[in-house]
Amino acid sequence: MMWTDDPEIWPDEHPARISKSQLKRESAALQDLGEELMGLSRDQLERLDLPVELMEAVRLGQSITERGALKRQRKYIGKILRHIDVEPIRAGLAALKNESAEALHRQHVIERWRDRMLAEGDAAVNEFVAIHPEADRQKLRQLSRDARRERAAEAAPKSARQLFRYLREIVA
Secondary structure, eight states, X not given: OOOOOOTTTSGGGSOOOOOHHXXXXXXXXXXXXXXXXXXXXXXXXXXXXXXXXXXXXXXXHHHOOSHHHHHHHHHHXXXXXXXXXXXXXXXXXXXXXXXXXXXXXXXXXXXXXHHHHHHHTHHHHHXXXXXXXXXXXXXXXXXXXXXXXHHHTTOOOHHHHHHHHHHHHHHO
8 A cells, every 4th residue: 555645545644733823813813802892882792692701801801991901801801702602792793883883874964964954044954854754844944043043153052952863853
């Protein structure tokens, strides 16, 4: 018989080996994921449904301010993540980011409508009511007029805030 290094013939002789550099990259990626988890609010963390040990480690990491201790906690969270399936966590984070992006986009749309109503007046109000017929045209006109008066008088933007809140109610 002839000697061969073919892994199909001798599968136990050639186990798949991961390089030390690859292990370090994977460890750093898990630590980064842990750091991302530490940046979330308590509400967001609870929506991810994390294992108890990981949740406790993340909450502790959120309360740490000293640099060295934070680095150790980050590594500890990475160690915990190595022993669990992180794909559901990554999927949950992606969903949270998507929700945040949608909320930010919605807020920008509302701000643009408010600014248009302050700049253009009734024309912008009429256009908004055409798109959102459930809106109270009279209330929008009054709030936009009051906000323009406040802006001209350089007073606190109380009516502009009220207009923003009302627009947010309608758009939501």
